[in-house]
Amino acid sequence: MAPPRHWLIFMADGGRRSRLLVAYENHGEVLSERTSTSRYFDLQPSGLLSALIGRLVVEWSTDTINWRKSGHAAAVLPIIEIADPKVVLFPGFDRVLITYAELQSVISDARYGGWRTALGSVQGIYLIADTSTGQLYVGKADGGERILGRWSAYARDGHGGNIALKELTGLNSAHAAHFQFSILRVFGPSVPSAEIDEAESHFKDALLTRRYGLNRN
DSSP: OOOOSEEEEEEEOSTTEEEEEEEEEEEEEOGGGOOSSOOOEEEEEOOTTGGGTTTEEEEOOOSSSOSOOOHHHHHTSOEEEEOOOOOOOOOOGGGOEEEHHHHHHHHHOGGGHHHHHHHTTOEEEEEEEETTTOOEEEEEEOTTSHHHHHHHHHHHHSSTTOHHHHHHHHHOTTGGGGEEEEEEEEEOTTSOHHHHHHHHHHHHHHTTTTTTSSOOO
């Protein structure tokens, strides 16, 4: 029997209260790990219900088999609370380091309003690291797009139209879950595109992303 595609993990929160902790996507059985008594599955973090992580609290049932629920059984658990979102403070441009799932929250979650204000105010050079291979991609956000606009495109489709990233996500639509985002340098909104192009080229050379990474130009 094939297990469900999405798995939601809840943590006991006192009494019968259970709080949503994390969501995973099942990418199939790892057949090489199968034994006579156990099966293993490739679970990867999912952006499913990301806005409710840590906020959704349900009342767990008291039936005998109580450690897991099918989707149908879980759907009828009473919702006790959806806590107000806790504001996530922007750490500063030089300390941004987020996963793809976190990026999706930055773009859409009310808790990250300060992040969106900051990222929407600057042009810049950013770095995407593929944590599954170590390969790097240097990109730029200039003109009216700003970093927020550019990163919003990645949040939508995982590749933002970039050739090499599109190849990776084309082979596996879930591959974007491996991407990690950071900022290398920021520029004010009035800095000309030529100066940003020069900085982008410098970081591509310094990080060897044309030779060994994911930049194609």
